[in-house]
Amino acid sequence: MGQAAVAWQRVVRHLGFNGEVYADEVAPEWHSLVRPASALRPGPDDLVLYHHGIASPLAGRVMHLPCRRGVVFHNVTPSRFYAGTRLEEALVSGRAQLTALADFVELSIGVSQFNARELEASGHRNVKVVPLFVEPERFTPACADARLTARLEGAGRPRVVSVSRVVPHKRMEDLLSLHEELRRIAPRAELWVVGGYAAGNADFKALQRKADRIGGVTFLGRVSHAQLVAAYRSADVFVSMSEHEGFGVPLVEAMAAELPVLAFGAAAVPETMGGRGIVFDEKHFAALAELVQLVTSDAELRAKVIAGQRERVAELSFSATRDALARCLPKVPRTPTKRGPPRVALVVQRYGEALTGGAESLARQIALRLKPHAKLEILTTCATDHLTWANELPAGRSMDEGLPVHRFPVRRPRHLRPFNRLSDSLFGKPLDFVSESHWLAEQGPLAPGLLDAIAARSNDFDAFLFITYLYAPTAWGVPLVAHKAMVMPTAHDEAPFKFEAFADVFNAPQMLVCNTPEEAALIERRFPAAARRRVVGTGIEPMPAKPERFREQFGITGPYLLYLGRMEAGKGVVDLVRRHQALVNAFHDAPSLVLAGSGNVAPKGTRVICVGRVDEQAKWDALAGALAVVVPSRYESLSLLTLEAFAVGTPVIGNAASDVVVGQLERSKAGVPFNLDDDASFSEAVRRIGEERAVMGKAGKKYAAKSQWDVVVRAYLEEFEQIRRKS
Amino acid sequence: MKLLGKDITPARVMAFVGERLQARGLALPSEDGLSENGVEARVDPLSFNLQSLEANADATQGLPLETHRDGLSGRAVVLAKRIFRKAGQIFINEALGRQRVFNGHVRDSYAQMSAEMMRLRQRVDELEKEAAAVAAPVPPLPVIAKLKKPPMPPSAPRPVKEAATVAAPAPVIAKPKVPNRKPPAPPSAPRPLPRNSRRGK
Numbered sequence: 045m046g047q048a049a050v051a052w053q054r055v056v057r058h059l060g061f062n063g064e065v066y067a068d069e070v071a072p073e074w075h076s077l078v079r080p081a082s083a084l085r086p087g088p089d090d091l092v093l094y095h096h097g098i099a100s101p102l103a104g105r106v107m108h109l110p111c112r113r114g115v116v117f118h119n120v121t122p123s124r125f126y127a128g129t130r131l132e133e134a135l136v137s138g139r140a141q142l143t144a145l146a147d148f149v150e151l152s153i154g155v156s157q158f159n160a161r162e163l164e165a166s167g168h169r170n171v172k173v174v175p176l177f178v179e180p181e182r183f184t185p186a187c188a189d190a191r192l193t194a195r196l197e198g199a200g201r202p203r204v205v206s207v208s209r210v211v212p213h214k215r216m217e218d219l220l221s222l223h224e225e226l227r228r229i230a231p232r233a234e235l236w237v238v239g240g241y242a243a244g245n246a247d248f249k250a251l252q253r254k255a256d257r258i259g260g261v262t263f264l265g266r267v268s269h270a271q272l273v274a275a276y277r278s279a280d281v282f283v284s285m286s287e288h289e290g291f292g293v294p295l296v297e298a299m300a301a302e303l304p305v306l307a308f309g310a311a312a313v314p315e316t317m318g319g320r321g322i323v324f325d326e327k328h329f330a331a332l333a334e335l336v337q338l339v340t341s342d343a344e345l346r347a348k349v350i351a352g353q354r355e356r357v358a359e360l361s362f363s364a365t366r367d368a369l370a371r372c373l374p375k376v377p378r379t380p381t382k383r384g385p386p387r388v389a390l391v392v393q394r395y396g397e398a399l400t401g402g403a404e405s406l407a408r409q410i411a412l413r414l415k416p417h418a419k420l421e422i423l424t425t426c427a428t429d430h431l432t433w434a435n436e437l438p439a440g441r442s443m444d445e446g447l448p449v450h451r452f453p454v455r456r457p458r459h460l461r462p463f464n465r466l467s468d469s470l471f472g473k474p475l476d477f478v479s480e481s482h483w484l485a486e487q488g489p490l491a492p493g494l495l496d497a498i499a500a501r502s503n504d505f506d507a508f509l510f511i512t513y514l515y516a517p518t519a520w521g522v523p524l525v526a527h528k529a530m531v532m533p534t535a536h537d538e539a540p541f542k543f544e545a546f547a548d549v550f551n552a553p554q555m556l557v558c559n560t561p562e563e564a565a566l567i568e569r570r571f572p573a574a575a576r577r578r579v580v581g582t583g584i585e586p587m588p589a590k591p592e593r594f595r596e597q598f599g600i601t602g603p604y605l606l607y608l609g610r611m612e613a614g615k616g617v618v619d620l621v622r623r624h625q626a627l628v629n630a631f632h633d634a635p636s637l638v639l640a641g642s643g644n645v646a647p648k649g650t651r652v653i654c655v656g657r658v659d660e661q662a663k664w665d666a667l668a669g670a671l672a673v674v675v676p677s678r679y680e681s682l683s684l685l686t687l688e689a690f691a692v693g694t695p696v697i698g699n700a701a702s703d704v705v706v707g708q709l710e711r712s713k714a715g716v717p718f719n720l721d722d723d724a725s726f727s728e729a730v731r732r733i734g735e736e737r738a739v740m741g742k743a744g745k746k747y748a749a750k751s752q753w754d755v756v757v758r759a760y761l762e763e764f765e766q767i768r769r770k771s
Numbered sequence: 772m773k774l775l776g777k778d779i780t781p782a783r784v785m786a787f788v789g790e791r792l793q794a795r796g797l798a799l800p801s802e803d804g805l806s807e808n809g810v811e812a813r814v815d816p817l818s819f820n821l822q823s824l825e826a827n828a829d830a831t832q833g834l835p836l837e838t839h840r841d842g843l844s845g846r847a848v849v850l851a852k853r854i855f856r857k858a859g860q861i862f863i864n865e866a867l868g869r870q871r872v873f874n875g876h877v878r879d880s881y882a883q884m885s886a887e888m889m890r891l892r893q894r895v896d897e898l899e900k901e902a903a904a905v906a907a908p909v910p911p912l913p914v915i916a917k918l919k920k921p922p923m924p925p926s927a928p929r930p931v932k933e934a935a936t937v938a939a940p941a942p943v944i945a946k947p948k949v950p951n952r953k954p955p956a957p958p959s960a961p962r963p964l965p966r967n968s969r970r971g972k
Contacts, residue, residue, distance in 0.1 A: 122811050130834060133823060136814055144816035162810040229795075246841030309775065319777040322784075326772035328800035334788040335774075345779065352778035 045095050045118050048155070048176055050077065050478050052093070052116070054548070055366050057523040060376035062499040064492065068102050076456055076485035077478075086111035091373070093153070096145070099137035107148040114151035114372075115168070117142065117159045119290025119312070125213035142166045151372055155291045158312035174368040176291050179477065180357050181544060182269070183300040187474035188277045189270035196278040200232025200260065202340035205279035205303070207272070207294035208286060210241035210263070215308075216251050218285035218327055224258045225333035235261045238275050269476040276301035280340040284308060285327065292316045296360050299353035304339045304346055306332070320356040321349060378527075379503040381771060386764035387419045389505045391498065393489055393515040395424035395449060396437070402609070402684050403534045404430075406582055407511040410532075411447055413583070413757050418764065421505075422449040423498065425491045425517070431644065433458050433489040452493035458486065471539035480545035487540075488516050499524045506768040509557075509760075513549045514540060522549050527771055529553035530763055531575075534681040535563055536704065541570060550574040554767050557760075559682030562703040578763065582684065583753030586691040587661060591669025594662055598655045603635040605697070605730070606670035608663060608685055609677070611643025611654075616676030616699060619720050621647040626723035627730060635671050635730065668692040672733040676720055680704045687751055690714050690744030695737055697729045714744030772800030817885040824881055828874040830867040831860075 049065050056063045066081045081102055086092050091112040094102060098120055106113055120142070123135040143166045146152070152168035154160030155176050163171045196203075204223065208214040216237065223235040235255075241248050241263060255261035264275060276282070282298035284307040289295075295316050298305050305321035307313050314323050322339070324332065339346055392407040399405060414420055422444070426435040433454045442449050463486050470483050498508065498521045508525045510518040513533035522529045531553045535541055550556065550571040557580045558564040564577045595601065605624070611617055617639065624637040628650050636651040640658045647654075658666060667673060673689035675698040686696045686708050696715035698705035709715040716732050719725035733740070774781040789799050833856055838848040856863075 120811075128835075130837070136819060137823065139811065139814040140816040140819035143813055158810070165810045166813045242839055245839040246845055249841045314775060317775070319775065321776060322779060323775035324772060325775075326800050328772050330792055330795070330797045331772055331788050331800045334791045335784065338784065338787060345784075348778045349776070352776075 045097050046078070047476070047478050048116075048118065049095050050481055051177070052365075052369070054477070054481075054523070055362070055369055056373075057520060058366050058526065058548075058552070059370050059373060060499060060502060060524055061373070062492070062495040062520075062524060068100060073462070074482065076488070076490060077482045081105065084109070088112075091151075093151075094145075094149075096142060097138060099134045099141055103141035103145060107145065113149045114153065115142075115145050115149045115163075116153045116155065116174070117163050117290075118155055119159050119162065119288075121213050121288050125288065139166070142168075153369075153372060156312040156315050158315055159290050172368070172372045174365060174372065175360055176293060176296075177360050177362050177365040178293065178296040178300050178357060179362065179544065180300040182474070182476060183273050183276065183297060185277055187270060188274040189268065189474075190274075192267075192271045192274035193278055196236075196274065199234045199278070200230075201234070201280060202226065202230055202336055203234045203236065203279040204281050204283050204336060205236045205238065205275050205298075206283050206285070207238040207275075207297070208284070209239045210237065210248055210251065212247070213286060213288045214239075215285040215287055217254070218308075218329075219283060220251065220254050220258060220261065221327075221329045222283065222285070222332050222336070223255075223261060225329040226336055227258060227260060229333060229337055233260055236264055236275055236279065237261070238264045238267055238272060240266045268473070269479065270474045272297075273301060273474065276303050279303055281306055281336050283332075283336070284313065286310060286313070289313050289316070295321070296357060300357045302350050302354070304349045305353065306335060306339065316360075318356045318359060320352040376499075376502065378771070381506050381768045385418050386506045386761070386768060387421075387504065388414070388764060389421050389423050389498070389501065389508045390511065391423045391494070391508060391517055391521055392511040393425060393517055394427055394430060395422050395444075395451075396428060397444070399428060402680075402682075403512045403532075406532075406534075406682075406684060408444075409582070410509075410511075410756070410760070412445060413753050414760060415445070415447055417757060417761055420447055422447060423494055423517075424449065424451055425489045425494060426451045426453050427489055431458065431460055439493075450497065452491040452497065454489045454491050456488065456490050458488050463487070467539070475543070477545060480543045483540070483543070484516055484519055484545055487514070490516060495520055495524065502528065506771070507764045510549075510553070513546060519546060519549050522553050526552040527554070528767055530555045530557060530767065532557040532559070532580075533563070533567065534559065535567055536679040536681050536702070537566060538679050547571060547573075554770065555763055557763070560704050560707055562707040563681045566703070578759065580756055580759045581682065581751060582687070583756045584687050584691045584748050584751040585753065586667075586688065587664040589661075589664040589668035589692055591665055594665035594669055597662065597665075598638075598653065600636065600638060600653060603671040604638045604653070604669070605635050606638045606640065606666055606673050606694075607676065608640045608658075608666065608673070611639065611641050611645050613645055614677075614679070615643075616678060616720055617643075618645060618647055620674060620676040621649050621652055623718075623720065623723055623726040624652065625649045627727050630723075630727060637674075638666065638670070640666060664688075664692065667694055670694050671737065672697050672715075672730070675699060675702075675705050677705075678702050678720070683708060686715070687748050690748035691751075693741035693745045695733050695740035695744055697726075697733060700725075712744055712747035714740045714747055772802075817889065821878075821882055821885055824874075824878040828871070828878045830870040830874055831864045833863075 046067065053063050053065050065078045066084045067078050068081050070078045070080050086109055088111055091114060092106060092109055093114045093116050094106045095116045095118060096103060097118045120135055120138040123132045126132045126135060146167035150170060152163045152171045153174045154163050154171065155174060157173055160171050160173045206219050210216050219235065223233065226233040267275065276298055282303045282305045284295060286308065287310045289311050292313050295305055295307055299321065307317060307321065307323055308327065309323040309325050317323050339349065390407060390411050392404060394404050395408060397408065411420055411422060426437045426439050427433040428436045434457055435453050437451055439451050439453045442451065466483060466486055470479060494517050502525045505528065508529045510522055510529060510531045512518060513531060513535055518531065522531060531549055533549065533556060550567055551573050553575050555576045555578060556567065556574060558577050559581050561579055564579055567574050567577060607617060607620060609615055621637065627634045636653055639652065639654045642657045667689050673685060673694055673696050675683050675686055675696055678699050678701045680702050681704060683705050686698065686705060689696050690712060696709060698709050698715055698717050699720050700706060700717035701720065706717050709717055716729040718729040774784060792799055836849050836852050838845045840848055
């Protein structure tokens with residue numbers, strides 16, 4: 045139910061409404077994504093959708109909320125399965141609450157027709173059906189955990205998998221009986237049960253004893269998403285013996301994992317199966333064992349069943365849920381566009397003159413360049429520090445060189461240590477939507493006011509330009525105004541870029557503004573259904589520079605290599621200093637390394653000069669005077685630093701692992717790529733620069749001259765116009 | 772046993788399964804159809820909550836003794852819990868005495884409120900039904916009534932008007948009398964004469 049609530053939050057955003065998830069009990073580490081119900085303060089026009097199952101104190105609280113109310117019913121297990129246990133009362137109580145809610149909600153949603161019928165039987169009026177959905181792209185072979193797949197590879201056949209908690213109404217004892225029959229005709233048959241169980245529980249112990257007697261049974265317990273996919277993908281058949289399901293998500297997941305499904309037709313199961321797979325009405329275990337064997341061995345039958353199930357998965361898609369929910373909620377009104385200069389909202393996670401950060405400074409430059417041609421407003425947060433998102437600037441409206449800037453406070457600061465721990469635990473693994481959303485919420489910045497403003501002001505603008513894909517305002521803001529959204533993703537090949545949760549950022553908007561052809565190609569490879577892409581890039585206007593001024597200011601003599609940007613390990617600065625120290629140790633005339641910028645690392649070394657953050661004039665002076673500029677970062681969507689160095693005739697030594705930087709160096713012939721992990725490669729690059737600096741500097745100037753602001757501005761205006769015409 | 776599935780031929784699959792079972796000398800599944808799964812019965816919250824309050828009002832009475840352990844350790848745990856309860860019951864009674872009284876008041880208050888609510892709901896239902904009956908539009912006259920009446924035979928008795936026999940229902944909510952801006956003149960007041968009639972005076 046919790047997973048459904050988070051998934052529905054995404055659905056609701058796609059309908060133009062900003063929503064948050066609240067729960068009665070929330071572990072502190074989840075507070076970024078799910079807020080405690082005690083913090084819920086809805087306004088009179090807000091709609092609270094309460095997801096109801098077993099008895100909850102929330103049901104009573106919902107009835108008293110001073111707002112519009114709806115209920116989403118996931119069903120309650122009939123109490124007869126738990127007669128005589130402490131759970132019995134909570135189950136009956138859940139049904140009593142359902143009846144009590146009937147007069148206090150204006151909208152009642154069943155996640156299946158079956159649930160809708162129960163809602164009606166409980167006195168609910170205005171009853172609708174909005175099915176749950178499964179994302180098939182999260183159940184591909186690539187999403188399977190390699191370790192578990194390897195472990196299950198040698199298992200006997202046929203392999204039956206069942207996914208559910210080990211609780212009475214799921215009828216695990218029936219699964220074991222089936223397995224016992226199956227072992228009679230296929231002695232190497234395996235049964236894998238995925239789902240939580242209480243190891244010390246007497247009932248479970250009885251099941252385990254029976255399983256041990258039969259043999260070939262593995263209780264896998266709670267597993268990660270990747271392990272779940274591995275279990276599905278390694279099995280031959282999925283079997284459900286459950287005697288009550290309000291929907292039955294694992295049935296659809298198994299279908300998505302291309303696994304034939306055999307299910308007992310209880311409650312909503314036949315409806316969820318939608319005529320696909322095989323539904324049976326009698327637990328004749330010997331017959332079912334023969335059926336399992338048939339489905340496993342008959343390739344033709346198996347292929348037909350899988351093909352049919354694929355269609356069912358397509359029917360239970362995100363868009364089906366979105367369309368069904370759209371029929372329940374009022375439509376967001378859309379006012380016709382006006383003539384005249386385009387009205388544009390630029391959404392960016394941080395904004396200001398004194399910010400270090402490529403994407404943010406590019407955002408400001410674009411805003412200022414577009415100012416004479418468009419009615420532009422900036423929607424951003426109060427944060428200036430992208431590590432903590434601390435609210436350092438006042439909330440509200442201010443002006444930046446004539447541009448209105450609306451700042452919204454960040455609800456929750458980011459604590460780097462737990463965030464990095466979370467990232468380490470998630471990166472590189474296939475995840476479910478909730479885990480990815482949790483990471484995104486921790487990534488932040490969480491500014492609910494900003495999202496509210498995007499949703500509320502959708503008619504005030506002809507287009508919304510979102511800058512940087514990686515942060516919550518873009519990931520959650522784009523779906524709110526997808527019909528008017530354009531995104532400058534500044535994407536590069538990093539761990540979160542593989543998250544499926546970012547598909548909305550790339551697939552939903554009207555177009556993507558790419559900075560380089562490499563970025564566009566990268567997006568196309570990762571998100572084949574991505575919106576139209578256009579390589580626009582940026583303009584460069586160098587200031588007249590005097591290298592001596594920079595040298596005098598910081599007491600620098602002799603040739604120097606320059607790094608300019610955020611001083612963070614992720615930018616490759618620490619490794620760069622290591623390579624430079626090797627160079628200094630090997631060559632007595634090695635150039636110095638000047639590091640300009642602020643951040644959380646301050647590397648030291650022989651002939652390493654840290655000058656801190658420098659102003660615009662000093663930057664150009666430093667660039668012009670450098671032997672070469674070094675770009676050690678692997679993750680670049682456009683190296684602005686490279687273009688700026690080229691513009692003043694300074695060649696660049698760039699990280700060979702970055703396709704974007706290498707592309708820029710190759711197209712310009714004004715620099716040398718190097719391996720950030722290899723001393724020899726770095727020293728060879730410096731040597732080449734020393735020999736060919738003049739030629740490369742000339743080539744760089746010629747290349748940078750193509751980056752003209754008027755071309756960039758024209759491209760943006762064309763795209764704004766196109767969006768305006770469409771809407 | 773019946774199978775459902777658009778992508779299989781259930782009869783053929785069941786025939787295959789039946790053959791296999793017969794070959795093994797096993798009984799065949801029954802031929803009954805798929806049973807209808809009805810929805811669960813509605814639970815009335817007012818009576819359920821009252822029942823539940825009654826059942827749990829006495830805080831000194833413990834819940835049934837349970838353990839998730841089985842075997843000897845499970846029995847030992849249940850025994851230990853029972854001994855603890857027995858030994859401590861006097862203290863439990865002492866500690867939870869006031870809670871018991873409080874729960875009793877909560878139960879009784881809820882019983883009174885829920886009974887009152889049920890009475891009010893019933894009354895609202897009655898009033899709504901009566902209001903609906905009053906507000907119901909007058910059915911249009913049957914088409915036949917618009918036809919010219921046939922001439923009455925001279926000897927036939929005159930029909931009694933139906934409306935005269937059926938008393939109009941009294942309105943449920945008496946409409947307040949709104950005073951007319953121009954009250955009708957009392958019958959004794961002299962009527963103004965038309966201009967023409969004054970001409971001769």
